Amino acid sequence: MKNKLLPAAALGTAFVLVFSFLFFCGGMTAFEAAASAPSITLEKTSVQSGEEIVIRYSGTGSRDWIGIYPDGVAPGPTPSLRWCYAENGTGQVSLPAQSEVNANQPLSPGTYQIYLLQNDGYTILGRKDLTVSFDAAPYWPSISFSSGRTVRITPAEKYDASVSYELYLGTAAGKLQGYTSLGTATLKNNQYTYTLGTCTVIPAEATHLYAYIKAGNTETQYFASCKISDPSFYKTPSMGGRLYGFQIFTDIHINDSVPLHATHFELALRDVLRNAPDSKAIVTIGDNTDNGLEAQWKRLNEIRNSVLTDGTPAMYFAMGNHDRDYNGTYEAQVALFRNYTGMPGVYYTFEIEGNSFIVLGSERKGGFAYLSSTQLNWLKTQLEKASPDEPVFVFLHEPL
Structure with a gap:
């Protein structure tokens, strides 16, 4: 085919269109470039624990968001430590180096990733590494610990x-x-103090007290120590002969989707048989199952019966929120609990060698324990019946 020449008018029109295209493309500024290339930058790539993190971003829309994750944890099922929306597509935001999932505690020293993520999802638009450090100098402790039992930190x-x-x-x-x-000396009324309980057993070889600085929930390598000047008050009491032993399990979380939980439960039972063959009991303090499903209760019993073949030591169970809150009504979950554990209810008592063991349990769904007046009066009666000279053991899964 032969080439056709454009008429002069058409050629001029084509030139104007091409020129206009080049003009407008040439006029594309950083705003349009950013729209096609999302980015995230940090004012400082290293901050102190608890310090503000200044983040500049350029995203794709108002539902993009910024999340802080521990080193090596990809955005997805694991929640971010802290997050906010990247509003208006482009802008700047300040986030404190604190964890929302841990009661706003400062981020522990270490490495973190800050992600720019798209439209309420987990598509990564940008990522920057952040180092969190801790300056111990302002918190270096001076310790006071005399003949009393109260430790004071300055x-x-x-x-x-x-x-x-x-x-x-x-x-x-x-x-x-x-x-x-x-224990931990925390700040109360502008003082760091901790009082040792009168039942604290301190070995005679202890001559010094150490105070390690904790940033949030992380214990650092920074510490100070002092010599215990008067060791007479903490002489180790005579404990007498061993009366009996029992074991406590908690948060077994049987779930076939996480077979390691079942393996750990079986190994723990075998450890009891090997290391404490004269054990009087094993007491579990709740969350025996992961979701309270009947199949999980069945699996727990299969493991228990396969290891404790003669039924000893006896097992006693408390009911936890995972046994109760995630599958069916409260009444239905209590029925499963009683059926598969053989316990008389969510609260009950039993004795070992004349000592009272009291198991309490919440009487409704929820993250905290709800104890009715009936249960509290029952507890009062059990405590009044117990000898003041003998120990009483009380078990409950959740905080009150």
Whole structure:
């Protein structure tokens, strides 16, 4: 086919169209470029725990959003630690380095990712790494611990409710191995204090007290120590001979979708048989199942019966919110609980060697325990019946 020449008028029109196209494309500014290339930038890629994070963004619409995630956790089923909408498509926002899923505690020192995500979903439009660090200098502790049982901490410069001090016993060389924390000194009434209970057993080899700085829920490597000047008040009491033993399990969460939970339950039962063959009982403190489904109760019993073949040690169960709240009515869930555990109800009592064991349980759905006046009066009666010279063990899954 031969080439056709355009008439002069058509050629001029084509030139104007091409020129106009080039003119308007040449006039494309950063606003239009940003619309086709979403981005996210950080004013500072390293911040202190609790500090504001300044984020600049350019997205695709008003429902795009920004989320902070722990290092290596991709956006999706795991919730972000903190989030906000990227409003107006383009702009700037400040987010505190705190976790909404952890009661607004400061982010622990470490690495995080900040994502720009599209339209209320998880399509990633941009990502930046953020380092969170912790400056311990303002919180360096001075410890006061005399012949009383109250520990007082005075920070070098700053009092902050998000900072606390984890207390340990030790020697001049460091913390005692094999011992857990004594407790946490938190800020109350502009003081960091912690009072040891009178029943606290402190080993004679402990000569020093250590206070480790905690940023949010994370214990840092920063600490101070003091010598215990008067060890006489904490002499280890004579414990006498061992009377009997029992084990406590909690949050077993049997669910076939997570087979590791069933494996752990079976191994724990076998550990009891191996390490405590004379155990008087195993008490579970709720969340025996993950969703309260009958199949999960059946699976729990299969494992229990396959390991505790002669029914010993006896098992006693408390009911947790996962056993109760996620499948059917409260009454139906209690029926499943009673049927598969053999317990008389959500609250009951039993005895071991003459000592009272009291199991309590919520009488309605919800994250907290609801105890009726009937149950509370029953509890009062059980406590009054118990000897003041003997221990009483009380079990409940949820906080009151």
